[in-house]
Amino acid sequence: MLNALGFKVRKYHMNEGHSSLLALELLKQNSLDPNKVKELCIFTTHTPVEAGHDKFDYGLVGDLIQDKNDVEILRKYGGQNYFDTSIFAMNLSNYINGVTKRHSQISSALYPGYKIHAITNGVHSYTWTSPYFRKLYDRYLPDWENEPELLIRVGEIPDTELWEAHWNAKRNLIDEVNKKTGIGMDYDTLTIGFSRRMTSYKRPTLILSDLEMLRNINKRGKIQLIFAGKAHPNDEAGKQIIRDIYKVMKTLRDEIKIAFLENYNMDLAAKMVSGVDVWLNTPNCPYEASGTSGMKAAHNGVVNLSVLDGWWIEGWIEDVTGWSIGPKPDEKISIEETRLAELKDLYYKLYYIVVPMYYEQQDEWFKLINNSIGMIASYFNSHRMMRYYVTEAYL
Known part of the structure; x- marks a missing residue:
């Protein structure tokens, strides 16, 4: 043809x-x-x-x-x-x-x-940046959509305006959740998001493994969880994961607000990656070849909390661009030890670092927002990726 x-x-x-x-x-x-x-x-x-x-x-x-x-x-x-x-x-x-x-x-x-x-993947910056952040970047970093590396200058944007843009994106998501589910989530609570294909190796329910630990974290500072995604029609384990999420939602109904958003699509994904406070990613290593949702989240100042696999190995600087979960990829420990370490680390960081920082150390949280945009979004974008393909592969 x-x-x-x-x-x-x-x-x-x-x-x-x-x-x-x-x-x-x-x-x-x-x-x-x-x-x-x-x-x-x-x-x-x-x-x-x-x-x-x-x-x-x-x-x-x-x-x-x-x-x-x-x-x-x-x-x-x-x-x-x-x-x-x-x-x-x-x-x-x-x-x-x-x-x-x-x-x-x-x-x-x-x-x-x-x-x-x-050649590490990247995401299309303009597509995955919420309208609230687009407007902000347009004002302070003109032409950022054609040169996303300009996002490295995010320090020029006042923290109050970054927070306002995030607040508006969060309100947009929470309104969508409440409209679809009637769960009654609020804007002030630390919101953790997980949205991607519902399949076993992605481990959507890892954070739900120990409900007593989750209750303790919630006592330290209120949290709410939003899940979204689809299972392949033939993936029975994936469909069971969704049932398990609904079961936990029912169990914790009067304690922690948990929502599952159905009919997952690009519009809903865009609301998710811009509207939550923390982006959670917990795949079984080394099955995440790249992953890109965390890159999308970073374009909107959302902070990553992720297993060290795929792109996050390159984007992660502990306490600077976000947080890791579990051991480093080259640590020589068994699969069972790895799984236990990941679960322990996830709950430890939520209880001792993430929740207290969100509620008690706003200046530190603002640094993470700035670093997510300036150190992650400025690099993990499709403009940089395509330059590499052109110079390394095509020419």
């Missing part, structure tokens, strides 16, 4: 193995010369899990691709025993990358022998 329209494509960027049959067509258009195809192709992997890389039995491949020559080409570059779409793409690309530094290391271990670079 592109050829028929007269496009002259200099580079083809394959994202995940799903797109790798592109390289088969390019081989056929270039006299089966792999070097010519490599010059045209870039491959980005987005999953750190071996099961996330598509592999197919050659019997099935033969049934679907009738041309025996094509099947032999797939076998030559995609693996002898089964067709691995990622290997096929990597064998026919001159540049391969993961989506964070940590992810590139994990991918290199999954596929030894390939040089896998790292």
